[in-house]
Amino acid sequence: MIKAVPKPLEEVLGLVKDFNKVLIAGCDGCVTVCEAGGLKEAKVLASALRLYFTQAGRQAQVDETSVTRQCEKEYLAQLSENMDTYDAVVSLACGVGVQYLAEVYNNKIVYPGVDTCFMGVNEERGVYSERCQACGRCILAETGGVCPIARCSKRMLNGPCGGSDKGKCEISKDVPCGWELIYERLKTLGQLDRFEKPVDPKDWTTSRDGGPRKIVREDLRI
Amino acid sequence: MSAQTPSKLQKIIASGAFAVTSEVGPPRSADGAVIEHKGNLIKDYVDAINVTDNQTSVCRVCSLACCIRLKLMGLEPVLQMVTRDRNRIALQSDILGAASFGINNMLCLTGDHQHFGDHATAANVFDLDSIQLIQTVKMMRDEGRLLGGFEFEVRPQMFIGAAANPFAGPNVAMRASRLAKKVAAGVQFVQTQCIYNMDTFKEFMKIIVDRGLHEKVAVLAGITPMKNVGMAKYMQKRVPGIDVPDDIVRRIGGVPKEKQAEEGLNLAVEQIQELKEVPGVRGFHIMAIEWEEKVPGIVERAGLYPRPQAA
Amino acid sequence: MRLQYPPNVRIIEVPCTGKVDVMHLLMAFEYGADGVIVVGCMEGDCHYSVGNLYAKKRVNRVKEILDKVGIGGDRVAMYNLSSGMGGRFAEIVKEITNKVLELGPSPIKGAAGQATRPIAEATT
Numbered sequence: 001m002i003k004a005v006p007k008p009l010e011e012v013l014g015l016v017k018d019f020n021k022v023l024i025a026g027c028d029g030c031v032t033v034c035e036a037g038g039l040k041e042a043k044v045l046a047s048a049l050r051l052y053f054t055q056a057g058r059q060a061q062v063d064e065t066s067v068t069r070q071c072e073k074e075y076l077a078q079l080s081e082n083m084d085t086y087d088a089v090v091s092l093a094c095g096v097g098v099q100y101l102a103e104v105y106n107n108k109i110v111y112p113g114v115d116t117c118f119m120g121v122n123e124e125r126g127v128y129s130e131r132c133q134a135c136g137r138c139i140l141a142e143t144g145g146v147c148p149i150a151r152c153s154k155r156m157l158n159g160p161c162g163g164s165d166k167g168k169c170e171i172s173k174d175v176p177c178g179w180e181l182i183y184e185r186l187k188t189l190g191q192l193d194r195f196e197k198p199v200d201p202k203d204w205t206t207s208r209d210g211g212p213r214k215i216v217r218e219d220l221r222i
Numbered sequence: 223m224s225a226q227t228p229s230k231l232q233k234i235i236a237s238g239a240f241a242v243t244s245e246v247g248p249p250r251s252a253d254g255a256v257i258e259h260k261g262n263l264i265k266d267y268v269d270a271i272n273v274t275d276n277q278t279s280v281c282r283v284c285s286l287a288c289c290i291r292l293k294l295m296g297l298e299p300v301l302q303m304v305t306r307d308r309n310r311i312a313l314q315s316d317i318l319g320a321a322s323f324g325i326n327n328m329l330c331l332t333g334d335h336q337h338f339g340d341h342a343t344a345a346n347v348f349d350l351d352s353i354q355l356i357q358t359v360k361m362m363r364d365e366g367r368l369l370g371g372f373e374f375e376v377r378p379q380m381f382i383g384a385a386a387n388p389f390a391g392p393n394v395a396m397r398a399s400r401l402a403k404k405v406a407a408g409v410q411f412v413q414t415q416c417i418y419n420m421d422t423f424k425e426f427m428k429i430i431v432d433r434g435l436h437e438k439v440a441v442l443a444g445i446t447p448m449k450n451v452g453m454a455k456y457m458q459k460r461v462p463g464i465d466v467p468d469d470i471v472r473r474i475g476g477v478p479k480e481k482q483a484e485e486g487l488n489l490a491v492e493q494i495q496e497l498k499e500v501p502g503v504r505g506f507h508i509m510a511i512e513w514e515e516k517v518p519g520i521v522e523r524a525g526l527y528p529r530p531q532a533a
Numbered sequence: 534m535r536l537q538y539p540p541n542v543r544i545i546e547v548p549c550t551g552k553v554d555v556m557h558l559l560m561a562f563e564y565g566a567d568g569v570i571v572v573g574c575m576e577g578d579c580h581y582s583v584g585n586l587y588a589k590k591r592v593n594r595v596k597e598i599l600d601k602v603g604i605g606g607d608r609v610a611m612y613n614l615s616s617g618m619g620g621r622f623a624e625i626v627k628e629i630t631n632k633v634l635e636l637g638p639s640p641i642k643g644a645a646g647q648a649t650r651p652i653a654e655a656t657t
Contacts, residue, residue, distance in 0.1 A: 009601045013601065047560065048602050051599070051648075052601075052602035052603060053648035057644055057645035156351040158352070160392070161390075162390045162415060163390065163462040164391040164463070165391055166391055167392070170462035171337040171338075177391060177392075196402055197406070201358070
């Protein structure tokens with residue numbers, strides 16, 4: 001899923017301190033799973049903002065809510081009833097949701113309340129790591145189910161580099177060498193022969209480099 | 223080592239003599255005199271001079287500019303090129319640029335991550351990796367074609383090199399396998415990471431020779447003289463991919479401070495003598511970082527002076 | 534034990550401090566509490582295993598928030614004791630009372646401003 005972390009509280013305070021009616025909009029999707037922007041986090045942020053405004057001598061209103069997900073206009077529509085009341089909205093959704101909310105309520109000031117980080121896994125509660133870079137052309141079949149684009153710091157397709165050190169990436173002992181992982185997996189699967197054939201340069205047009213992407217599934221549309 | 227190029231380095235290797243290369247590091251300002259000075263220091267003691275390419279991700283004068291300068295001085299440069307900072311368009315463009323000045327040697331590298339350098343917040347490129355860069359320059363040289371398909375007349379005559387690191391992960395057999403992959407991609411010579419662990423290196427070379435790879439690629443053994451015990455410890459603990467055995471650290475640290483540099487140089491010369499006997503070793507790449515003035519001494523003491531003249 | 538301790542403390546009993554949520558603590562301050570303490574079992578002795586460890590994390594989070602919004606993190610604290618330590622409990626209450634007296638009343642009480650919303654239900 002998409003993993004995010006809450007923005008530092010002082011950053012959010014800086015964004016909304018001059019407003020009087022603020023809505024904190026959480027999302028029940030990915031940001032709930034990584035405990036960054038769900039209803040629970042929205043309540044905490046709203047409470048913190050109320051304490052701030054009160055001690056600063058301000059008459060303010062801070063409400064919190066959450067929708068099923070903010071990447072769907074149908075759910076964002078649920079916010080329309082009271083939207084006029086607010087001067088500003090802090091969306092705790094991932095970058096996708098913040099933008100969509102801002103698009104639907106395009107005359108409202110909408111600020112992000114989390115930093116969206118990557119697509120990854122839950123290793124355990126509170127520990128998340130990256131797995132996919134959305135390159136648009138999945139090569140996991142060739143690399144034993146470990147992605148070199150996401151897990152090699154240099155996104156090499158013919159790794160490992162000379163900095164691979166005892167299973168760790170040269171940039172940090174906390175980062176496993178992606179290509180060592182691929183090597184171990186291919187060894188387990190009996191596919192080490194894949195290693196000796198050079199892999200050609202990647203076509204990056206399906207990734208970010210090709211420009212903002214769009215999918216149109218004609219088979220799903222009428 | 224199929225394709226013949228005008229490279230002097232290739233000719234010397236082909237003659238059967240041990241080749242000697244070294245490297246010079248460009249300055250961090252627009253000072254053209256530094257490379258000229260370093261080139262002159264070592265020119266009679268080496269067959270070719272590598273110029274590093276923003277090594278350890280520290281921004282320096284670009285390798286291409288320095289190689290052109292060396293070429294115009296009548297010397298034989300090796301253009302080191304990393305894929306960290308340039309996409310395939312820029313890489314091919316720089317290869318054409320180097321070739322337009324008659325530069326005939328290049329070293330294809332992926333490059334250290336920018337985390338290590340003075341611009342850690344930069345985006346990186348890594349459009350290609352080192353093996354894909356080898357494939358690319360081979361295609362430009364042998365087919366007169368760019369990656370995008372464009373065909374052209376005046377081809378770069380590059381003697382293609384790369385790095386080899388017997389000491390990195392996952393294990394020696396896989397590092398040899400990776401060299402085999404580079405050979406399959408078209409590499410003709412490799413310069414290894416600096417060697418301190420002789421056993422591991424010999425194990426690596428044995429695999430190379432057993433597989434017959436030594437006939438397809440010339441292995442130039444990497445030698446870096448230790449300046450002092452601090453350098454030995456630093457390289458042992460803090461540089462990924464370098465293996466410094468404890469007895470080397472003990473040897474350098476075992477002599478008084480003012481004698482450590484001399485001991486480091488002694489060790490380098492001994493290493494060369496020992497490596498001359500290892501089958502498959504076709505020469506030496508002496509990396510005396512910011513200590514280029516010691517290269518002539520090492521080459522002389524190792525019995526590698528004077529350098530043969532290329533036919 | 535019939536020990537004396539300051540009368541200005543309101544005790545809320547929970548089966549385990551692990552049940553105390555960040556929102557409970559923040560709401561107490563929203564409603565004008567001058568100080569809040571969370572008193573849990575000794576670390577390692579939690580009947581529910583790690584409830585008091587979660588409580589500690591949550592108290593630290595609230596401290597941080599209170600510092601950043603101008604209320605002051607010193608007004609909230611976590612303490613650990615066993616149910617037999619009556620004397621220590623009295624000590625703790627005296628400690629926090631003195632601290633709060635030192636800090637003065639919460640800036641929320643009598644503040645010129647008021648940030649409102651309908652009263653929230655307590656979260657789990």
